[in-house]
Amino acid sequence: MSNNVLAFAESRGGDLRRAGLEAVAAARVIADARGGAVHAILFGASGIAAHVAKLGAHGADAVIVVEHAAFAHNNPEAVAATIAAKMSGFGAFVCAASATGKDIAPRVAAKLQVPVASDAIAMTVAAASITVTHPGYTGKILQTLTLTATPAVVSVRPGAFLPKENAKAGSVENAAPASDPSASRVKITETAAGNAAKLDLGEAPVIVSGGRGLKEAANFKLVEDLAAAFGNAAVGATRAVTDDGWRPHSDQIGQTGRLVSPDLYVACGISGAIQHLAGMRTSKTIVAINKDKEAPIFKIADYGVVGDVLEILPVLTAEVKKAKAQ
Amino acid sequence: MKIAVCIKRVPDMDVRFKIAPSGKAVDETGLKFDISDFDGYAVEAALQIKEKLNAGEVVVISLGPDVVQETLRKAMSMGADRAVQLKADTVPADSFAIASALAAELKDGGYDLIMFGRMSIDTAHGATGAMTAELLGLPVVNAISKLEFDGRTAKMRRELEGAYELVECALPAVVTIDEGIARPRYPSLKGIMAAKKKPLDTKPAQLPAPRLSLDTLALPPERAAGRIIGEGSAVVPELVRLLKEEAKVL
Numbered sequence: 125m126s127n128n129v130l131a132f133a134e135s136r137g138g139d140l141r142r143a144g145l146e147a148v149a150a151a152r153v154i155a156d157a158r159g160g161a162v163h164a165i166l167f168g169a170s171g172i173a174a175h176v177a178k179l180g181a182h183g184a185d186a187v188i189v190v191e192h193a194a195f196a197h198n199n200p201e202a203v204a205a206t207i208a209a210k211m212s213g214f215g216a217f218v219c220a221a222s223a224t225g226k227d228i229a230p231r232v233a234a235k236l237q238v239p240v241a242s243d244a245i246a247m248t249v250a251a252a253s254i255t256v257t258h259p260g261y262t263g264k265i266l267q268t269l270t271l272t273a274t275p276a277v278v279s280v281r282p283g284a285f286l287p288k289e290n291a292k293a294g295s296v297e298n299a300a301p302a303s304d305p306s307a308s309r310v311k312i313t314e315t316a317a318g319n320a321a322k323l324d325l326g327e328a329p330v331i332v333s334g335g336r337g338l339k340e341a342a343n344f345k346l347v348e349d350l351a352a353a354f355g356n357a358a359v360g361a362t363r364a365v366t367d368d369g370w371r372p373h374s375d376q377i378g379q380t381g382r383l384v385s386p387d388l389y390v391a392c393g394i395s396g397a398i399q400h401l402a403g404m405r406t407s408k409t410i411v412a413i414n415k416d417k418e419a420p421i422f423k424i425a426d427y428g429v430v431g432d433v434l435e436i437l438p439v440l441t442a443e444v445k446k447a448k449a450q
Numbered sequence: 451m452k453i454a455v456c457i458k459r460v461p462d463m464d465v466r467f468k469i470a471p472s473g474k475a476v477d478e479t480g481l482k483f484d485i486s487d488f489d490g491y492a493v494e495a496a497l498q499i500k501e502k503l504n505a506g507e508v509v510v511i512s513l514g515p516d517v518v519q520e521t522l523r524k525a526m527s528m529g530a531d532r533a534v535q536l537k538a539d540t541v542p543a544d545s546f547a548i549a550s551a552l553a554a555e556l557k558d559g560g561y562d563l564i565m566f567g568r569m570s571i572d573t574a575h576g577a578t579g580a581m582t583a584e585l586l587g588l589p590v591v592n593a594i595s596k597l598e599f600d601g602r603t604a605k606m607r608r609e610l611e612g613a614y615e616l617v618e619c620a621l622p623a624v625v626t627i628d629e630g631i632a633r634p635r636y637p638s639l640k641g642i643m644a645a646k647k648k649p650l651d652t653k654p655a656q657l658p659a660p661r662l663s664l665d666t667l668a669l670p671p672e673r674a675a676g677r678i679i680g681e682g683s684a685v686v687p688e689l690v691r692l693l694k695e696e697a698k699v700l
Contacts, residue, residue: 136613198615201589221576223610227592230545230577234584239546239662242575255665260574262463265476266668267573269543273661309589309623314616324611330699354700373595373630374609379463379571380487380629388699398464405673409697411689417678427692428678429685439683443690447700 127160130210132219132228133179133187135168136198137317140175142327143220145182145287150247150280151218152183152290157249158215161185162292165210165299167203169196173296180294182287188297194305197312198224202305204231209302211236211275216254221279222326229279238273245284254278262379262402282326283385325377328358330388333377333404335362337393337414337433341370346437347392353444360384362400378403393433396421413437451506451621453496455530455565456552456579457489458541459514459521460572473666485521488567490634492627495597496565497529497635507531509559513551513655514541527637527645536655543573544660549581551655557586561622563604568593568626576626583624591617595630 131151133144144164151162164184166172168191176187190206207228211217217232219225221243233240244256255270256278271278325331332354334347344359351357361371363378377384379402389407394400396412396419404410405424412425413433422428429436461467461481468477485493493510500506510525512518513536522533536551556564564583569576583590594617596607604623608615609630637645679685679692694700 136610200592223593223608226576227580230580231584231590233546233577234549234581237546239544239660240575240577240581241662242545242577258574259670261461261467261476261572263670264463264467265469266670267543268665268668269662270665271662273546309619310591311618312615313618315610315613316616317613322612326611374612374614376629388693388697402463406670409693409699411693412676417681421676422678423676424673425676425678426674426697427689428676429689430678430681431683436683436686439686440689443686444700447690447694 126213126215127155127158128214129155129160129162129216129218130207130214131162131164131184132207132225133164133166133175134220134222134224135166135172135175136224137315138168138171140178142287143222143225143282146220146280146282146285147218147225148179148183149287150278150285153247153285154216154218154249154254158251160215163188163214165190165207167195169193176294176296181289181291183290183292184294185292186295186297188299190299190301192301192305197315199305199308199312200227200231201308201310202301202303204228204235205303206299206301207232208235214275216276216278218278218280221281225279229277233277236275236277238275238277239271240277240279241269241271242279244278244280247278263383263405323356323358325358325360325382325384328356329386330354330357331360331384331386332357332390332392333360333362333394334365334392335394336364339434343434344370346434350390350437350441350444353441353448355448362394391421391425392437394421395419396424451499451503451562452560453499453506453563453565454509454511454556454559454561455489455492455496455525456511457493457521457525458486458512458570459483459518460486460570463571467669469667469669474664476667483517483521485524486567486570486572488569488571488627488629491629491631492565492567493525493528493530494632494634495627498632509534511536511552511555513538513548515539519650522650523645524637526648527641528635529641532648533650535650535652537652538655538657542657542660543664544662545575545577545581547657547660548578549585551657552578552582553585554656555653556582563621564588564624566624566626568628579624579626586624588622588624589619590624590626591619592626593628594625595628597625597631
């Protein structure tokens with residue numbers, strides 16, 4: 125078995141994603157434990173090779189560049205087929221458990237006739253096995269699982285393995301797709317980017333999130349203003365709010381939405397239904413603003429403020445701006 | 451259209467879990483069980499397709515011990531036509547093993563569409579649907595929040611972080627369902643009565659030896675108890691001071 129590890133250098137729209145660097149960081153953990161090398165595999169349309177240096181700087185010993193015009197959009201069938209075909213030289217494959225990674229990992233694993241250890245937040249690497257910790261039961265239970273299949277296919281939770289500067293050679297190998305991407309049965313006809321300036325919920329160090337306590341969709345402006353005052357914040361919402369169409373479904377934090385653990389989570393007018401807490405309870409610091417002092421959100425908030433969110437938010441925004449200006 | 455929906459029986463999450471003495475399972479005392487959240491959306495989406503076309507069949511499949519029959523009956527009380535239990539003493543942790551057993555059942559079923567939830571809400575691996583598709587040699591689109599048909603072509607939307615994809619795929623195909631597609635209906639009394647007479651086949655699950663095994667379950671560390679620092683906008687300066695000096699997040 126090869127001690128080398130293949131990492132999925134996730135990109136979208138020609139940009140290398142943080143998830144790709146996190147996959148390299150997690151792959152390094154396996155490769156370093158086994159004395160192997162990390163090769164990152166990067167798919168994209170013409171010009172994608174520009175990201176090779178960044179992958180090398182973050183721990184990739186080598187980068188396999190698979191360039192094809194059809195990779196302007198994600199192409200899960202051709203990507204998975206190419207990765208699976210490359211795996212003969214590797215003992216493990218690692219990707220982030222992002223929307224794209226979660227789509228790719230099981231395809232690759234099934235092609236290789238092995239299981240996948242999904243969404244790991246920690247790994248212990250032995251010569252012939254990898255033990256992972258994986259949160260389940262809406263974050264209420266930590267499962268420890270041991271993967272003995274070869275090759276090992278692992279996806280890692282975004283934010284669990286942080287990218288770090290770790291200069292390696294980053295030598296380049298150009299490769300062709302293992303199947304014709306233009307012939308894939310699953311065709312992505314459009315990738316609609318949200319606001320490019322907007323931080324993603326999974327990547328933002330601060331999340332300001334709103335619930336029914338905001339009373340109407342227009343009042344989300346107050347949440348957005350506070351997020352803008354922090355400067356490094358994304359905006360989230362409860363299911364009640366996304367169900368009512370105040371915010372898009374993709375903003376939903378909770379059991380059936382996004383699972384987040386930012387450094388700071390500011391819950392504005394959120395009562396703290398189990399469904400919501402499941403998505404944010406692992407945040408490092410939690411602030412809650414709610415008019416009902418019996419609201420369950422206060423049971424897990426490090427700093428609770430009882431009061432009308434519509435009155436408090438503008439004051440908080442002004443104070444945060446002041447603090448940031450100092 | 452002939453549709454299969456693969457569903458899992460899971461405990462209600464709205465509880466404080468305890469770990470069983472074995473360390474490898476949750477203590478099921480007092481727990482209520484139901485169809486896993488995303489699987490419920492898949493059942494509802496399948497029923498809506500059948501109702502819209504006014505033709506076809508919805509078959510629900512679940513792998514596990516005999517208690518999954520209750521989950522299959524629930525799906526039939528919502529409107530599924532028949533059910534298959536792939537009998538196994540326990541549901542393995544190994545997604546490849548589960549996918550192998552499901553693929554063995556599905557391969558000769560003549561299904562136009564095979565649906566899964568995007569992940570189970572308990573073990574939360576999110577791998578079974580895509581793996582089953584690969585083993586069947588069928589195309590798969592994961593985590594879709596919209597599904598429409600143009601003849602034999604499925605047109606779908608998939609949410610990404612801060613973006614979405616519009617995806618097309620010809621049938622037969624496998625899809626895994628995200629929230630947003632359909633809210634599951636409550637079974638009617640008539641539906642519950644009808645479900646008792648609908649066919650439920652039981653077959654042994656053809657599970658290969660697992661290569662991903664569960665070592666232990668553990669409860670995550672408890673958060674420190676919450677603290678209310680005050681009322682009204684007057685406490686905001688104190689909040690900001692705490693964020694800066696104590697939490698060091700500003």
